[in-house]
Amino acid sequence: MNEQNTNKMASTPMKKLFWKMGLPMIISMVLQALYNVIDSIFVTNMGEQGAIANQALTIAFPIQILIIAVGVGTGVGLNALLSKSLGEKKYRKSK
Numbered sequence: 001m002n003e004q005n006t007n008k009m010a011s012t013p014m015k016k017l018f019w020k021m022g023l024p025m026i027i028s029m030v031l032q033a034l035y036n037v038i039d040s041i042f043v044t045n046m047g048e049q050g051a052i053a054n055q056a057l058t059i060a061f062p063i064q065i066l067i068i069a070v071g072v073g074t075g076v077g078l079n080a081l082l083s084k085s086l087g088e089k090k091y092r093k094s095k
Contacts, residue, residue, distance in 0.1 A: 032068075036061045 036057065043053040085093040
């Protein structure tokens, strides 16, 4: 019962936390970038229209990354604001 109530973020060593929490995020970002590379290779083999399709992918990838960045940034910012409000016991602000 006592093990469930401990704060793992405060008691676990930093190196272990990095591998446990950071590695999945790093892998997902690398896979997203690899998806674009593989998609570009596939599209360029389409023949004459492959070059136009590759240009479309080249334009779409940074836009996709920007949308993901805005979403993740908003989520992290709201999470920090909510945590701060709850820590200060300002429950009205956290609703």
